[in-house]
Amino acid sequence: MMRPAATAEAIVDALRQGLVALDASQRVVMANPAFCEMFQTDPTAIQGKSLFAIHDGVLDIPELRIVLEDSLPSGMPSAELEIRPTLPHVGKRVLRVRARRLHHVLLVIDDITERERQAEALRGSEARARAILNATADGIITTDLHGVITMWNPAAERIFGYTTDEALGRKVTMLMPSSQDSPQKSAIEHGDDHGGFIAWFRDAVPRIIGQTAREVVGRRKDGTRFALELAVSQFYDEKGLRFVGIVRDITQRRHADDDERQRLAELVRVHRVSLVSELGVSLAHEVSQPLAAIVNTLGACARNIREGKGTKKDLLHLVNRAINESLRASEIVRNLREMARGRPLQRQDLDLRALIERVIHLIARHRERHHIGLRLALGDEPLQIHGSAVELEQVILNILQNAIESILESRRSHREIAISLSKIADDKLVEVAVRDTGVGIPSSSMERLFEPLFTTKPSGIGMGLAISRSIVEAHGGRLWVAPGEHNPGATTVRLTVPLAPQTTRPGRTRRRNVA
Numbered sequence: 001m002m003r004p005a006a007t008a009e010a011i012v013d014a015l016r017q018g019l020v021a022l023d024a025s026q027r028v029v030m031a032n033p034a035f036c037e038m039f040q041t042d043p044t045a046i047q048g049k050s051l052f053a054i055h056d057g058v059l060d061i062p063e064l065r066i067v068l069e070d071s072l073p074s075g076m077p078s079a080e081l082e083i084r085p086t087l088p089h090v091g092k093r094v095l096r097v098r099a100r101r102l103h104h105v106l107l108v109i110d111d112i113t114e115r116e117r118q119a120e121a122l123r124g125s126e127a128r129a130r131a132i133l134n135a136t137a138d139g140i141i142t143t144d145l146h147g148v149i150t151m152w153n154p155a156a157e158r159i160f161g162y163t164t165d166e167a168l169g170r171k172v173t174m175l176m177p178s179s180q181d182s183p184q185k186s187a188i189e190h191g192d193d194h195g196g197f198i199a200w201f202r203d204a205v206p207r208i209i210g211q212t213a214r215e216v217v218g219r220r221k222d223g224t225r226f227a228l229e230l231a232v233s234q235f236y237d238e239k240g241l242r243f244v245g246i247v248r249d250i251t252q253r254r255h256a257d258d259d260e261r262q263r264l265a266e267l268v269r270v271h272r273v274s275l276v277s278e279l280g281v282s283l284a285h286e287v288s289q290p291l292a293a294i295v296n297t298l299g300a301c302a303r304n305i306r307e308g309k310g311t312k313k314d315l316l317h318l319v320n321r322a323i324n325e326s327l328r329a330s331e332i333v334r335n336l337r338e339m340a341r342g343r344p345l346q347r348q349d350l351d352l353r354a355l356i357e358r359v360i361h362l363i364a365r366h367r368e369r370h371h372i373g374l375r376l377a378l379g380d381e382p383l384q385i386h387g388s389a390v391e392l393e394q395v396i397l398n399i400l401q402n403a404i405e406s407i408l409e410s411r412r413s414h415r416e417i418a419i420s421l422s423k424i425a426d427d428k429l430v431e432v433a434v435r436d437t438g439v440g441i442p443s444s445s446m447e448r449l450f451e452p453l454f455t456t457k458p459s460g461i462g463m464g465l466a467i468s469r470s471i472v473e474a475h476g477g478r479l480w481v482a483p484g485e486h487n488p489g490a491t492t493v494r495l496t497v498p499l500a501p502q503t504t505r506p507g508r509t510r511r512r513n514v515a
């Protein structure tokens with residue numbers, strides 16, 4: 001059995017805190033190993049010395065003097081005092097000191113430098129995180145495992161209309177439209193119960209994490225619904241698994257996209273009208289031909305009837321001819337009108353080859369009248385793509401119109417437009433190439449061709465290629481111009497459009513080795 005004094009001594013020696021006993025004049029009576037270690041000294045060196053003399057006075061700190069000399073009541077521990085001396089060999093430390101007057105004055109010293117440093121770092125990163133949370137335009141929301149909101153930043157206040165106080169502690173489901181106020185289910189809700197939602201959230205996290213944000217529907221405090229982009233991630237804090245959702249109000253962006261689309265659609269429409277009215281002059285001329293033929297045929301018919309000449313069969317033949325000419329005229333007019341008006345803009349599955357044939361047909365007379373030949377290599381199978389027929393017809397029409405105008409300008413004897421269609425890029429794309437024997441494009445204009453309003457024609461508008469390129473790119477393709485390869489000075493305009501994924505037809509299935 002240890003004597004009480006020995007026990008006390010053992011405890012003092014084992015303490016990790018530095019402990020020093022002082023007499024009434026602050027001279028060291030005893031110091032424990034932790035104290036000696038802290039101050040890089042040994043008991044004999046400081047025995048009987050003033051505390052304030054150790055290491056040339058590292059502890060000679062005014063606050064400490066006040067505590068020790070005057071105001072230390074008997075028996076009561078002093079308030080904690082934090083001092084920051086620079087110690088020999090170890091440098092600047094943060095020490096927490098408590099004093100107590102018993103028989104001697106006992107001084108207990110805690111080295112809290114590391115703890116301080118960690119707290120400091122934490123405060124720093126917390127302050128940084130706070131600053132980011134407050135400044136970011138994205139709503140940042142954290143929830144616990146049960147969907148209860150544990151953090152809510154100012155942007156989330158702005159986006160959803162709930163203040164931080166209102167949001168904290170409530171379920172994140174209040175931010176999502178419930179099935180009552182949305183007949184069609186939004187992507188974010190999954191079942192009406194919160195449990196279902198949380199399950200969705202939890203299941204979704206592994207799938208969403210590391211992926212780009214997805215668009216979902218949100219609900220503001222006032223009940224209005226809006227489009228938002230949601231990215232979800234997870235983390236652990238001292239209370240366990242947490243989810244963090246980063247939300248961005250994309251209503252504005254949606255509007256901007258819509259505006260952009262509408263502007264383009266309007267531009268496309270205006271351009272189409274101008275394109276058709278340009279063609280219209282020559283097409284009006286085409287219509288007058290069948291009309292004249294009709295007048296002649298029916299005139300002959302009337303004459304025959306009046307004079308009692310010709311058999312019934314002859315008369316029928318003349319009437320049929322008149323009917324055919326009428327159909328031809330009305331078809332020209334109808335094509336023109338449809339082209340100008342534009343059928344409703346819709347993406348649909350369509351055959352690009354048939355589309356090109358329609359446009360060729362539309363300008364056939366115009367082309368023939370100017371004695372321009374046509375060489376076609378359209379292949380013999382339909383080429384299915386997904387897109388807007390009206391828009392793509394306009395692109396082809398514009399390219400052909402440019403080709404004709406260029407040929408008319410050149411006055412060369414070889415007048416020809418060649419159109420070819422081919423599958424490229426492992427049958428993923430179809431390429432249309434339109435080559436003409438016109439004036440060609442000087443390299444100085446090459447770069448500016450696609451600029452809106454760039455034209456070299458006296459009455460040109462300069463929108464054709466610009467609009468055509470936007471249309472083709474909106475279809476996931478490209479449009480570019482290369483100087484003619486076979487014919488110096490001639491031009492080839494090329495465009496690509498993605499082919500619709502092949503539906504396998506029995507007997508025509510092509511097998512490929514999949515690596």
Ligand SMILES: Nc1ncnc2c1ncn2[C@@H]1O[C@H](COP(=O)(O)OP(=O)(O)O)[C@@H](O)[C@H]1O
Pocket residue numbers: 398402403406436438439440441445449454455456457459460461462463464465466491
């Ligand atoms: N096939 C072509 N051959 C020569 N130049 C062309 C051809 N296609 C387009 N260009 C040039 O590109 C310019 C812009 O064409 P476009 O955008 O259709 O506007 P516009 O036909 O109203 O001038 C034309 O003015 C012309 O200089």
Ligand SMILES: [Mg+2]
Pocket residue numbers: 398401402464465
């Ligand atoms: Mg043009």
